[in-house]
Amino acid sequence: MARLNEANEQLARAIIARYPEPRSALIPLCHLAQEQDGWLDEDAMAHVAELIGCTPAQVLGTASFYEMFKLHPVGKYCINVCTNISCQLLGGEELLEHAESRLGVRSGGTTPDGMFTLEDVECVAACTEAPAVQVNYRYFHRVGIEDFDALIDALLAGELDDVVPPHGTLAKVRQDLAADRIANITAPEDQEMPVWIARAEASAGEGAAT
Amino acid sequence: MNGIVNSLGGTNTSVAPGTPRIVSSRFDEPQGHTLEGYRSTGSYRGYEGLRAVLDMGPDEAGEMVKEATLLGRGGAGFPAGVKWGFCPPGVWPRYIVVNGDESEPGTYKDRVLMERDPHQLIEGCLIAAYAIGAAQVFLYVRGEMAHAQERVAAALNEAYEANLVGRNILGTDFSVDIVLTWGAGAYIVGEETALIESLEGHRGMPRLKPPFFPAAKGLYMRPTVVNNVETLSNLPWMANHGVSEYRAIGTENSPGTRLIALSGHVNSPGVFEVPQGTTTFRDLFESPEFGGGIRDGHELKMFIPGGASAPWFFAEHVDLPLEAKVVGPEGSMLGSGAVVVMDETTDAVRACLRIVRFFARESCGKCTPCREGTTWEEQILTRLLEGHGRPGDLELLLDVADNISPGPYPVASDPQNSLEAVPYPPRQTTICPLGPSSVAPITSAIRRFRSEFTDKITRRPSIPVGSETPAPATAATAGEVGHG
Structure with a gap:
């Protein structure tokens, strides 16, 4: 696959400018690369390293810690079935078993047609709506066995294309923080006491003096 | 098929009759997430509180939060105003990092707050930034929460x-940037120093405290x-309604309300805003506006009062109030407002294994007792559950647990076994509390349901000694083989 394309490189530079130190943009930029390719490729990691000024190994070192970064190709849809305690109590593990037999892959596997990657995941913060499933990090609540089959059918038929983007795309709305809008972001060593604090201290000093 | 539930619908939210809605007042407003909706709906007018705070001095604003005893809602329950005061004077810049990496099993409240009332959070950030003197705020949202982002x-x-954010806010000299940033799937990043590591572009491993107090x-x-x-x-509600009105809700030690995610075997699970200190677990489980009773025809076996890290409570604890100062000495914690109810059909070993497995998977690997210990715990529990338990496994399990969290582990009082409560928190041999948290379900379950564990050990297959076929060995040796 590839390095970041030109549009994404522009975006990457804008994201880097939001942080006092470029390395803080590492995780957002890896997400951007994954959005472009569907997974996190070595060339993309090398490009991210160039942009933030570290080594490719450092990017890999961070990226490999986080389970959302896929270091090998995955399906168009990542089906994450929660089996943690609240979901387990209401059938999450049985749902996972069903998902394995419906998709014909074990947890962690990808279907041969490249459509689905199945994973059993830890708590996704939908505990009151158990059992919960995420498809490319979009929530489906209270998913029974039949609901799961209907969900897979709908995904295959393309009926959910509006709500579930292909794997890699997280938020469809980005923060629009153009350079001319940024008020205060500079390197930490260039920061001074904020104006309003200085003013408050000055007026307190005057109050004490009078 | 419920369809995509990424905005309204699908989550039951409620408050007790007569309780003011401090944080949840726009949960049911279809447009509550927009600026227009934030200004026109809910229990206060959006960004009016900020205006009021900007008229005060920063010190006064900090004082307001201190006086209100705003307890941290992330798990530790430390007063926010006091926490703000720990910043050394005269050292600049100061940063605010918002922890939106909600992932403690059972916890579901920050996601609702971010999805349904993001402006409320932004206004809260602004008030805090003004009081503390922070010119930059980093709002770290959990990676898996695409819609919240x-x-x-x-x-x-x-x-x-x-x-309202940016340069010279509302015409004053107050300027602050709020930067949305996000994670990529790691429970441990919810620990504050690990969150900072992650925000600096590193693996999310906690830092040693001291010296790295944020x-x-x-x-x-x-x-x-x-x-x-x-x-x-x-903060926005507090800035609008004042400290005395805030302190009038809840109790002296724990004023205000908190969001509780009630899940598991209840008739109507949901995210509920309840007054702190005065509401009891029984209210949560039974009252019709909340849980509506234990799942039909069943009875309570145990419940988790504050997320997977909290030691379990049992039927005799349901009348305890949601008050940290009561729950702590009783041997557990309120944690992150996650209450998980389990009825008598629940297999204690299976539930215990599931929680331990979570910690084993999420251990960052920095401290040996946690990295190795949680894996051992998971292995032992797995073989117990699968019917391959060995004699001595319980003792081994408790020994491994003792290496992660030495000494008596916090437990709820247990009248059945005439045991007294050991207060929370536990001792630990690790940098952060993740490893010790894995011990909570183990000690809770073994103390109360020891027989469920031992049954799984004795139920192992052994060579039958038939009367018709002559046994190849004596009964005594066959027994040994069976246990070998």
């Missing part, structure tokens, strides 16, 4: 456009305040 991003764009050496080794989403979401 969208809602917060859209709200920030609106707020920048309306001059208030002194946090983000980029500068003073940093890390606050939970729900904590900051309380």
